[in-house]
Amino acid sequence: MPQPRTPHPAALQPSIQLIKQVLTDALCLLLPIQCAICAVPDTRLCRPCEVQLEAVGDSGESFESPVDLDFPVYAAASYEGITRTALLSFKENSAPYLKRVLGAMLARAIDEALRIHSGMTLHCVPVPSATEAVAKRGYRHVELLLAAQHPRPEIYRWLVARRERADQVGLTSVQRRQNARNSFRVTARVGSRVSVREQNDSRPLAGKHVLLVDDIVTTGASLTAAAKALEDAGARVVAAVTVAHTPRIFA
């Protein structure tokens, strides 16, 4: 008796695409969506906004941020206009689908840092958000930006947020530094075989070169606090990269 033939997976592709499209259209009717940037309906990120974001940071200008820290900070864009709107949506309005386009911007800053600091192995260490912010958002936004890149850089989760701290928004640069101080500690387990507790080693990151990764640099208070925790554990922070930098705030 002839067996019913199973269609080849490739033959299913067009119908799966069609079903996806029909379901997306139906969802749009039930739950109206709009572009996270310009609010045009029926799309989460419209093509013109996407193109504009893709062009940000591609001007060929230096990525080095004006912020004055012990290490250089490379940022793909200034925190204004479409970049600011996109980052706010990504962080505050649960728009994780902006990860690809913002991740591409971050990748350009990382490429710049790797080009300038070539000749050493840099470990990408994301600056962690406060636990409460991660729970509210539903994702670790800096890690999401790194994970969205192709090729995906290896992520070293060496830092953890030590305690809850007040939101940095609205604070002067002095207040930001005080607020950020001691915000981070190096995790007890910094690698599959390296453990601070097991080895009773106070400098488990000795010899490691770090590229700190964050979304925005304002005064650099968070980056400085993160760098201190890593350097206390023996690492050397070579540079930091962010999607955007704000104009320096004097206080």
Ligand SMILES: [Zn+2]
């Ligand atoms: Zn748009």
